[in-house]
Amino acid sequence: MEKVRIENLKSGMKLARTIYSPEGLVLVRVDAEITESIIAKLKQLGLPAAYISTKDGDMIPEPVSELTRVDLIRSLSKLDNEVRSGQNANLLASKRPLYDLVDEIVCNNKNLVGITDVRLRKDYIYGHSVNVSIIAVKIGILMGYNQLKLADLAVGALFHDLGMTKIPLEILDKTSGLTDDEVKLIHAHPEEGYNILKQNQGISASSAHVAYQHHERYNGTGYPRGMAGDAIHEFARIAAVADVYDSM
Numbered sequence: 001m002e003k004v005r006i007e008n009l010k011s012g013m014k015l016a017r018t019i020y021s022p023e024g025l026v027l028v029r030v031d032a033e034i035t036e037s038i039i040a041k042l043k044q045l046g047l048p049a050a051y052i053s054t055k056d057g058d059m060i061p062e063p064v065s066e067l068t069r070v071d072l073i074r075s076l077s078k079l080d081n082e083v084r085s086g087q088n089a090n091l092l093a094s095k096r097p098l099y100d101l102v103d104e105i106v107c108n109n110k111n112l113v114g115i116t117d118v119r120l121r122k123d124y125i126y127g128h129s130v131n132v133s134i135i136a137v138k139i140g141i142l143m144g145y146n147q148l149k150l151a152d153l154a155v156g157a158l159f160h161d162l163g164m165t166k167i168p169l170e171i172l173d174k175t176s177g178l179t180d181d182e183v184k185l186i187h188a189h190p191e192e193g194y195n196i197l198k199q200n201q202g203i204s205a206s207s208a209h210v211a212y213q214h215h216e217r218y219n220g221t222g223y224p225r226g227m228a229g230d231a232i233h234e235f236a237r238i239a240a241v242a243d244v245y246d247s248m
């Protein structure tokens with residue numbers, strides 16, 4: 001399997017991973033043969049690259065079921081709209097598929113290869129959040145966490161960027177450089193996310209701290225508070241690794 005940039009896709013290539021729309025719907029299913037019309041559609045949607053099968057049998061299975069992933073992406077998309085329109089965010093609606101996610105990863109613990117996903121631009125934060133949650137849970141399993149701890153970690157990792165819902169879409173969609181004020185606004189997203197999460201009963205303080213501290217760095221160079229070492233919550237340190245890994 002290899003990642004091929006959209007401009008280098010050719011008819012007849014075979015897709016090695018399913019491509020989803022921003023709403024979580026399947027656009028092109030794994031194993032489909034690439035056609036000129038599919039290439040045109042993907043270009044139009046702004047997809048940067050796709051995973052292509054290089055030989056028979058090298059498809060890497062999805063780490064979680066399509067149903068769970070789509071469920072989570074949909075709930076995050078809904079949540080984003082709720083926060084942006086000033087409604088109370090119903091975080092608990094996302095928790096059931098999240099427990100399914102933890103169960104699936106625990107029962108079906110594959111290695112980390114193949115977790116990273118190619119996403120459409122608009123869908124980036126939702127797809128990324130699901131991936132961060134998956135990777136964080138896998139790290140949690142390696143660290144010997146029990147199911148309860150894994151669920152708390154999964155919740156925190158899934159909502160780590162919830163504060164981004166407080167940033168106007170014009171800024172998120174900007175392709176040119178950001179002004180100092182815009183950078184300040186983006187740097188406030190960990191605290192904004194924490195504030196939303198801590199108001200929700202059913203979300204633990206540990207989960208909320210993932211949002212607050214996921215941009216802190218072990219050597220103290222992160223933000224918003226420049227915390228260092230073990231002062232950073234272990235969940236947040238795990239989520240930070242997962243966040244960077246999935247962004248590579």
Ligand SMILES: [Fe+2]
Pocket residue numbers: 160161189214215
């Ligand atoms: Fe973030």
